[in-house]
Amino acid sequence: MNFPAQMPAAQGPDRVGQGTAVEQSRAVAEVQAAIYVARQFPREISRSRNAMQSACGSLALANKAFYRFPRAGGAVEGSSIHLAKMLAQTWGNIQYGVTEMRRDDEYRQSEMQAWAWDVEANTRHVLTFIVPHAKFAGGKVKALEDLRDIYENNANNGARRLREAIFATIPDWFIEEAEELCRETLNKGDGKPLTDRIDGAIQVFAGLGVTAERLEQKLGRKRDQWTGADIAQLLITHKSIQRREIAVDDEFPQARITAAEIKSNADRAKKQAPPDDDPWAGQNVAQPGTKRAS
Incomplete structure (x- = not known):
């Protein structure tokens, strides 16, 4: 039976340079x-x-x-x-x-x-x-x-x-x-009153094109109901947006108009329209010095 010839071992460099030898010795000594x-x-x-x-x-x-x-x-x-x-x-x-x-x-x-x-x-x-x-x-x-x-x-x-x-x-x-302490620090903030921190968060996100209404939609509460934990969450989100880990529109999607809102807007427009029995509805109103078109 014929056996395949044994593959030769991989050949390394025939010598080690002085710089390489010094680096190897330094690494061993450092460890x-x-x-x-x-x-x-x-x-x-x-x-x-x-x-x-x-x-x-x-x-x-x-x-x-x-x-x-x-x-x-x-x-x-x-x-x-x-x-x-x-x-x-x-x-x-x-x-x-x-x-x-x-x-x-x-x-x-x-x-x-x-x-x-x-x-x-x-x-x-x-x-x-x-x-x-x-x-x-x-x-x-x-x-x-x-x-x-x-x-x-x-x-x-x-x-x-x-x-x-x-x-x-x-x-x-x-x-x-450490994580718990960092969250407590974010919750307490820098010592400013909560109302000032809320205003600051709104201003910061306004620079990103995010309105206060979109922030309220994200947190599920009006701004006067926000807590320190809410501000901390917004700070984390803001830092992630700055680091391009998340997009603004992904985190704060634009508000969608529901069917109920469309119907409400239509009813409001209908109430503001002139009544059907108005004799001048849909007619051209004559201007001074002109005759009404027949």
């Missing part, structure tokens, strides 16, 4: 040093928690701590990459990053990797994924040609995976407490 320092200075849960609570009490962070975007006729809402990075910093001894490992212009896609590493526990969460150089717009897929558009598309997809990687390395109770 070893990071693990050593993390174990010499382990995180203190109480200190991490205090730092997190202080950060979540800031309105600047709370304003960008959540995202919102449409999906399947509804909306998806969650914690943003900004909150994830803050939690990684306050939890401590965590390294993270996102890398474009390869770009294939022929197949119009990028191979990317997002990762988060708890150096102290020596646990690492890695996500490797493919990002097509395209976007879905106007009901169809549109290829991206501009290098800046490709970069922004890769960055947006990388940020979402990086958020997942960071959250996978941090305890759930730490994340949930």
Whole structure:
């Protein structure tokens, strides 16, 4: 019996350059040093928690701590990459990053990797994924040609995976407490009276072409019935619109005229019309100095 010839092993470079060797040694030393320092200075849960609570009490962070975007006729809402990075910093001894490992212009896609590493526990969460150089717009897929558009598309997809990687390395109770504190901060606002915050929200959305009536339709209440939680929800939506995660018309659809409103308008127009027994109805009224047409 004839066996196929064994395939030769893939040949690597016959030598390693000095620059490559130095970089390899530096990377190994950096990993070893990071693990050593993390174990010499382990995180203190109480200190991490205090730092997190202080950060979540800031309105600047709370304003960008959540995202919102449409999906399947509804909306998806969650914690943003900004909150994830803050939690990684306050939890401590965590390294993270996102890398474009390869770009294939022929197949119009990028191979990317997002990762988060708890150096102290020596646990690492890695996500490797493919990002097509395209976007879905106007009901169809549109290829991206501009290098800046490709970069922004890769960055947006990388940020979402990086958020997942960071959250996978941090305890759930730490994340949930941070989310609750950020929502409380949004609810309280910056200390201004609620009426002033309502007026401010209306003015901000007016700049986007959204009227107060459309805001009332979205919240299901008149403006004098809005609460701090309603203003917080509007702030999250406004930030998502600014980041182009959601469109204005998707979040605030134009009001539709119902059949009852059409009938009401028709009845109102009929009442305003001249009565049928008016002898001058539909006739030309003679002007001074002229004769009425026969």
